[in-house]
Amino acid sequence: MSYPQQAIDNILNPPADKRCLHALKNIAEAETLYVLADDEGECRFWVDDGGATFLPVWPEQEFAEMVKSEGESVWEFELEEFLQDSVPWLAEEGYGISVFPVAARPDSVVMPAVEFAARINTILAESYGEAFDLPYL
Template sequence: MSDNELKSILELDCEERYDYFLSAVGEEKEIWILINSDKQFLKIYAEDDGFEYLPVWPNSEFASEYAKSAENLTPKCISLPEFFDKWVPGLMKDTIEIGVLPGLDSDVWVTPPTEFQKDVQDELSNF
């Protein structure tokens, strides 16, 4: 993906990025997160709203672009079966939401893990 393509997608509003994410994940069947050198995943605390979320991306390029402004973060791939079987229940237990494809405007589509899983599974039925 070229830098221009990457930038144009990141400039979309959060709902359009969510739709793009669903389509891309439907094709690739994997989700990308960021981890630090201790293998701990990045989670963001939304101070204004008082909740935490796990940012996710449809490929390593988007995750890497986001990590440019942070030190010590590396993209990590998670297969959809693993995400659904292990991550969704864990996120629910820890009351952590999912932030889908954060953009350049710092807006992000935040959704509960079970709703996220349902949307991805609905998208997978199109393939």
């Protein structure tokens, strides 16, 4: 999806909590999300100043492309696969999820992987009347 610049600015400029809500709703609606991967096909994790490790995710490929570095690519995940397979592993490793980080703004909503899944499932249930059966919730 390609947004006009004004729409991009309107999505990127709000504070992290509003970007996060936008992202969660769009991820639930599209049932896809985007992550960065290195040349070897491994997901790129980020580490904050306190040493916490997290996986950044985006609601659209276009926004992930804006922050990728040389040698990185953007990967699309089907939401159900991500929630079924990746979230339990992320939780076991103690990794969080950073929802919709942007280069121009250092703030980002970082949450435990299980909380991410629960929030997505709540949006699916409230907006679409169905949610994924996730044994860890």
